[in-house]
Amino acid sequence: MIGLAHRRTRARTWHSEHVEDLLSNWSGTVTYTPAAVARPSSVPELQELVAGSRRLRARGSGHSFNLLTGTTGTLVSLAGLAGAPELDAAGVRVRVPAGTAYGALARYLEEHGRALPAMASLPHVDVVGACATGTHGSGDGVGTLSGEVTGVELVTGTGELLSLTEEDPELAGAAVHLGALGVVTAVTLRVGPTYRVRQLVYEGLALEDLAGDLDGVLGAAYSVSVFTTWASGQGQVWIKARDGQWVGEPPGRWRGAVLADGPRHPVPGQPAEACTVQGGLAGAWHERLPHFRLEHTPSSGHEIQSEVFVPRDRAAEAIGLLQGVGPRIAPALQVSEVRTVAADSPWLSPAAGQDVVAFHFTWHPDAPAVERALAVLELALQPLGARPHWGKVTTMAPELVRSRWPRAGDFAALAERLDPQGRLRNDLLEAWFPRG
Numbered sequence: 001m002i003g004l005a006h007r008r009t010r011a012r013t014w015h016s017e018h019v020e021d022l023l024s025n026w027s028g029t030v031t032y033t034p035a036a037v038a039r040p041s042s043v044p045e046l047q048e049l050v051a052g053s054r055r056l057r058a059r060g061s062g063h064s065f066n067l068l069t070g071t072t073g074t075l076v077s078l079a080g081l082a083g084a085p086e087l088d089a090a091g092v093r094v095r096v097p098a099g100t101a102y103g104a105l106a107r108y109l110e111e112h113g114r115a116l117p118a119m120a121s122l123p124h125v126d127v128v129g130a131c132a133t134g135t136h137g138s139g140d141g142v143g144t145l146s147g148e149v150t151g152v153e154l155v156t157g158t159g160e161l162l163s164l165t166e167e168d169p170e171l172a173g174a175a176v177h178l179g180a181l182g183v184v185t186a187v188t189l190r191v192g193p194t195y196r197v198r199q200l201v202y203e204g205l206a207l208e209d210l211a212g213d214l215d216g217v218l219g220a221a222y223s224v225s226v227f228t229t230w231a232s233g234q235g236q237v238w239i240k241a242r243d244g245q246w247v248g249e250p251p252g253r254w255r256g257a258v259l260a261d262g263p264r265h266p267v268p269g270q271p272a273e274a275c276t277v278q279g280g281l282a283g284a285w286h287e288r289l290p291h292f293r294l295e296h297t298p299s300s301g302h303e304i305q306s307e308v309f310v311p312r313d314r315a316a317e318a319i320g321l322l323q324g325v326g327p328r329i330a331p332a333l334q335v336s337e338v339r340t341v342a343a344d345s346p347w348l349s350p351a352a353g354q355d356v357v358a359f360h361f362t363w364h365p366d367a368p369a370v371e372r373a374l375a376v377l378e379l380a381l382q383p384l385g386a387r388p389h390w391g392k393v394t395t396m397a398p399e400l401v402r403s404r405w406p407r408a409g410d411f412a413a414l415a416e417r418l419d420p421q422g423r424l425r426n427d428l429l430e431a432w433f434p435r436g
């Protein structure tokens with residue numbers, strides 16, 4: 001399996017700047033072993049660091065689950081460059097320095113009456129790091145977070161400053177960058193007016209009904225997630241409805257599922273206080289779209305994650321296949337989540353050029369068991385054109401991964417142009433995008 005080292009520690013609730021904490025990912029399941037750690041305090045210092053390094057990689061908030069962040073050289077924290085987000089005069093674009101969490105950005109935008117169209121399941125994640133791996137939320141009409149990128153500022157592999165705007169055809173190549181093009185110091189995102197969202201949870205939806213009417217279930221509101229363990233044959237539906245949707249008293253039963261009688265956590269057995277407000281109470285977009293609250297540990301904390309994206313028109317087949325392998329993957333699985341992502345344009349987006357359904361898996365932190373289960377399910381889903389998440393674990397062969405993105409060759413060429421000496425290369429990038 002790609003990039004999985006065995007380690008068990010308690011997950012952190014926030015991006016810590018203790019050097020020791022920079023050397024593993026958030027759940028402690030991946031360990032980085034750089035020769036050095038650096039924390040430049042200005043962009044010129046960062047440029048000097050890059051130009052003088054043989055190998056280096058930047059680190060975000062450490063919420064990825066593979067060795068994409070790994071380097072034998074210097075691991076770079078951008079915390080010393082952190083600044084405040086800046087909205088433009090028209091209020092339609094926001095510049096976000098590296099080291100800014102989505103939660104902090106969202107609060108800033110809300111104070112200015114602005115909003116993002118999507119949030120991931122957690123607000124703790126770094127904006128630049130999330131864009132780097134094609135992080136997404138859910139919604140039939142909503143693309144990945146990187147789909148809103150209108151500018152990328154970076155120190156390239158040669159140590160030069162580069163600013164890509166919407167005028168540059170390479171912007172779509174740099175929106176999901178895997179840290180392969182340089183060290184990104186800021187991104188600019190498109191924003192719109194603020195909006196309110198109500199969240200409702202229904203339990204006991206039959207998976208046959210999900211497969212039989214995918215559009216009816218996943219398109220029931222602005223953002224919908226279905227949580228399941230597959231083997232149970234049932235799912236818990238999280239409906240996030242925007243202004244004008246699901247108005248009035250919610251029905252006690254919906255498609256055979258029952259309205260939850262209190263707040264729920266998606267991972268069985270976890271306390272619901274970590275989750276955003278449910279029960280249909282309207283709130284600001286950033287306090288309902290993520291499943292987890294900023295002040296709490298998201299998800300279970302003791303976990304490994306993987307995710308597979310299937311073209312939307314093959315998703316019903318995928319649900320049938322996952323129900324079939326459900327009993328075999330059950331011992332390793334904590335919970336699985338089904339979401340939708342609308343087609344967008346970043347070259348390496350999981351939804352590049354096609355609407356997809358995302359099948360996410362939160363596993364117990366038992367690497368050998370995860371590897372066995374993942375091999376079973378990814379083998380089942382491969383014939384459907386499945387793409388893996390760039391920031392999570394996968395057993396898919398690197399050449400198969402590469403073949404899933406029509407612009408992979410263009411991305412490899414861009415990486416070679418911006419990092420001719422291969423300073424940002426690591427084993428995972430070598431496997432996915434080998435140099436000629």
Ligand SMILES: Cc1cc2nc3c(=O)[nH]c(=O)nc-3n(C[C@H](O)[C@H](O)[C@H](O)COP(=O)(O)OP(=O)(O)OC[C@H]3O[C@@H](n4cnc5c(N)ncnc54)[C@H](O)[C@@H]3O)c2cc1C
Pocket residue numbers: 026057058059060061062063064065068069078098119120121122125126127128129130131132133134135136137178179180182183184185298299305389391392
């Ligand atoms: C509890 C939990 C829930 C999650 N929910 C979702 C979800 O809802 N949807 C989803 O799609 N994903 C989800 N993820 C995955 C997560 O969003 C991605 O793995 C994302 O990359 C994490 O961002 P980060 O800053 O923590 O990345 P890191 O792990 O720190 O870095 C990821 C990659 O980005 C590079 N990078 C980071 N910053 C820079 C920079 N400034 N310049 C250059 N390269 C950089 C790193 O080198 C590395 O290659 C979840 C993860 C967790 C732990």
